[in-house]
Structures are given as C-alpha cells and as structure tokens.
Amino acid sequence: xxxxxxxxxxxxxxxxxxxxxxxxxxxxxxxxxxxxxxxxxxxxxxxxxxxxxxxxxxxxxxxxxxxxxxxxxxxxxxxxxxxxxxxxxxxxxxxxxxxxxxxxxxxxxxxxxxxxxxxxxxxxxxxxxxxxxxxxxxxxxxxxxxxxxxxxxxxxxxxxxxxxxxxxxxxxxxxxxxxxxxxxxxxxxxxxxxxxxxxxxxxxxxxxxxxxxxxxxxxxxxxxxxxxxxxxxxxxxxxxxxxxxxxxxxxxxxxxxxxxxxxxxxxxx
Numbered sequence: 634x635x636x637x638x639x640x641x642x643x644x645x646x647x648x649x650x651x652x653x654x655x656x657x658x659x660x661x662x663x664x665x666x667x668x669x670x671x672x673x674x675x676x677x678x679x680x681x682x683x684x685x686x687x688x689x690x691x692x693x694x695x696x697x698x699x700x701x702x703x704x705x706x707x708x709x710x711x712x713x714x715x716x717x718x719x720x721x722x723x724x725x726x727x728x729x730x731x732x733x734x735x736x737x738x739x740x741x742x743x744x745x746x747x748x749x750x751x752x753x754x755x756x757x758x759x760x761x762x763x764x765x766x767x768x769x770x771x772x773x774x775x776x777x778x779x780x781x782x783x784x785x786x787x788x789x790x791x792x793x794x795x796x797x798x799x800x801x802x803x804x805x806x807x808x809x810x811x812x813x814x815x816x817x818x819x820x821x822x823x824x825x826x827x828x829x830x831x832x833x834x835x836x837x838x839x840x841x842x843x844x845x846x847x848x849x850x851x852x853x854x855x856x857x858x859x860x861x862x863x864x865x866x867x868x869x870x871x872x873x874x875x876x877x878x879x880x881x882x883x884x885x886x887x888x889x890x891x892x893x894x895x896x897x898x899x900x901x902x
Contacts, residue, residue, distance in 0.1 A: 638719075638720045638721065638722040638723040638784070640671050640672060640673055640723070641672050641673070641723070641724040641725070641726060641742045641746075642672070642673045642675055642719055642723055642726070642784075643664055643674050643675070643725075643728065643738075644675050644676075644677065644713055644725055644726065644728070645657055645660060645674075645675075645676050645677070645727070645729070645730045646677050646678065646709060646710060646712075646729075646730070647676050647679075647680065647681075647684070647730065648680070648693065648703070648709055649704060651704070653683070654682065654683030655895060657676055657684055657685075657688065657730050658683075658685040658688070658894075658895075658896075659891070659894040659895055660674075660728070660730050660732065660734070661674045661685055661687065661688050662685070662894040662896065663733070663734040663894050664734055664738070665687070666893075666894070667734055667735075667737050667738070668738060669737050670737075670739055672742075673689060674687070674689065675688075675689045675691060676689070676690050676691075677690075677691050677692070677693055677709075677712060678691075678693070679692065691718065693709055693712050694712050694715040694718075694791070695795070696711075696712065696794065696795040696796075697795065697796050697797065698799055699798065699799070702799040705799060705807075706799070706802075706805075706806055706808055706810075706811075707777070707807055707808045707809075708802075708808055710777060710808045711790055711791055711794045711808055711811065712791060713725065713727045713780070713791075714782070714787045714788060714789075714790040714791040715788070715791040715795075716785070716788040716791070716792075719784040721783075721784055721785030722783060723783070723785075724742050724745045724746045724781065724782075724784075725781065725784055726738065726741055726745070726779070726780070726781045727779070727780040728779045728780075729777075729779075729855065729856075731855075731856045731861055731862060732778060732853050732854060732855050732856065733853065733862055734852070734853060735849055735852055735853060735854060736852055738853070740826070741779075741781055741822065741826070741852060742781070744781065744822065745781035745782065745783060748818075748820065749783050749786065749818075750782075750818040750819070750820045751781070751782040751786070751812075751816045751817065751820070752780070752782070753775040753777060753780045753781075753809075753816075753819060753821060754776040754777070754778055754779045754780070754821070754822055754827040754855070755773060755774075755821040755822070755824055756773065756775055756809075757776065757828075757829040757833055759832060774809070774810070775809050775810075775812060775813040775819070776827075776829075776857070777808050777809035778827070778855040779822065779827050779855065780812065781822070782816075786817070787816055787817060789815070789817070790811070790812065790815055790816060793815065794811070825850065825851055826851050826852045827851055827852065827853050828851045828853070828854050829855050829856075830846075830855065830856050830860075830862075831856070831857065831858060831859075831860075831875070831878060833854075834846050834847060834849060834854070835874065835880075837877055837878055838877050838878070841874075841878060841879060841880060845885070846865075846884045846886075846887075848886045859873075859874065859875055860873040860875075862887055862891060863891055863895075865880070865883055865884040865887045865888065866883055866884075866888040866890075866891035866892065866895075868883075869882050869883065870882070
C-alpha cells in the first residue's frame with residue numbers, strides 16, 4: 634500500500650493577474666504527459682477560477698505582508714513552507730507556472746528524497762560572467778523557479794516570514810534570496826538539469842539571425858523577465874525577446890509544446 638508521503642507533490646502558485654489560468658493548466662498537462670510515476674499537482678491560489686479538472690487547490694495561508702508588496706519579491710512563494718500543508722516526509726517540488734517541462738522529473742524527486750535536503754536551482758549567470766568567471770563572476774546565488782524539499786523540514790522559513798512586513802525583511806530583496814540565506818541544508822540541483830531560456834538557450838544578436846534556439850538537454854526550462862513561453866508560439870514576424878536576444882519566428886519546440894497542452898478546458902470530455 635502506497636503511503637501518502639511517498640507520492641511527490643508538484644506545487645505551483647496562482648495569485649494576481651500576471652499569469653492567467655492557462656499557464657497552470659499547461660504545466661499540469663505537461664507533467665501528466667511526461668511523468669512516468671504517480672504524483673499530486675497542487676496549486677496554492679486565492680482564485681481557482683479556470684483551473685483544469687484534476688488540479689488540487691489549497692488557499693494561501695495567512696501572513697501579514699500587505700498585498701500591494703507581494704509582487705515586489707514574489708513573497709507568497711514562501712507559503713510553500715507553511716507547516717501542515719502536506720504530510721511530513723513528502724517530497725515537494727515547487728515550480729513557477731511559466732516553466733517548460735522537458736522530460737520526466739523523477740530524478741529531481743529522487744534527488745530530494747535521497748538527500749532529505751532543500752534543493753534549489755542555481756542562478757544562471759549572464760553570458761560574460763559565464764564565459765569569464767574570474768573577471769565578471771560573483772558569489773553563486775539561487776533561483777526559486779524550481780525548489781525541492783521534504784515537507785516538515787523547512788517550516789522555519791514560513792514561521793520567520795509570516796509576521797514580517799516588506800520593510801522588516803529588508804535588506805533581503807525577494808523570495809529566492811530569502812530561501813538562499815535562510816534554508817537549512819541548502820544544495821543546488823545539478824546545473825545542467827535546469828536551464829534558463831534567456832541565459833542558457835537564446836542566442837545573442839547577430840547569431841540569433843541565422844541560428845535557431847536548440848532543444849534543451851535538461852529537465853526544465855525556466856523563463857524570467859521577457860520573453861514568456863507563449864511569445865515564441867505566436868505567428869511569424871511577431872518579435873519576441875530582449876534588445877540583444879530576440880527573434881521574429883516561433884521557436885519550433887516551444888510552439889509544439891504550447892499548442893499541445895494549451896487545450897480549451899470546455900472541449901475536454
């Protein structure tokens with residue numbers, strides 16, 4: 634008989650208007666298609682309107698920070714560590730809704746379960762620091778687009794956060810810096826497992842004009858800033874990207890992913 638804590642949880646967040654429900658639904662469908670073992674998909678949200686059938690929802694626990702400050706550091710993500718959300722011992726993989734799941738994520742779950750440590754994505758350096766770390770490098774930090782932990786082992790993260798205002802958390806700027814500095818037994822996932830579209834895959838101008846964005850070898854592709862994944866699933870000649878990394882055509886593998894999982898919920902029988 635499978636114990637509840639043996640079934641991993643993939644946890645995401647939906648609050649505010651930054652990412653509409655389709656992002657959560659696409660992530661859920663991608664995981665359902667690509668995972669080869671059982672899992673629970675849980676969305677912590679203050680509005681479950683538009684979420685696909687099969688998605689579990691739980692409310693955001695109470696914390697004192699003014700709602701107008703939530704987005705100044707994506708602070709609601711610290712609610713993932715609130716005690717009692719999941720049975721102690723459960724592997725939890727927290728991820729942003731705008732990531733792309735490339736393949737089965739069982740190795741991430743196994744990594745967290747085996748070590749019992751908090752695993753987080755290593756922050757991806759920009760091009761110059763990556764190529765010339767001695768000249769441009771800085772201390773390695775973390776990116777909270779993907780975080781894995783064992784339920785019940787990091788409760789202090791929420792307990793130390795829930796009664797503080799944004800001003801009281803200063804000089805910590807955001808949720809990922811807070812996790813990086815406050816978590817117990819923090820370790821980074823292998824660098825090649827989790828890739829940044831903007832920093833790991835997209836080409837600089839003028840290389841971007843004649844080389845397509847490669848299909849990634851890792852497990853997850855994250856997006857921070859611009860572009861968003863759906864920007865690269867649009868019609869040809871619609872510009873996407875930043876001033877130095879951009880394109881005018883859909884990225885084939887992203888468009889295929891988006892079209893496959895962006896299903897009208899009403900059309901599903």
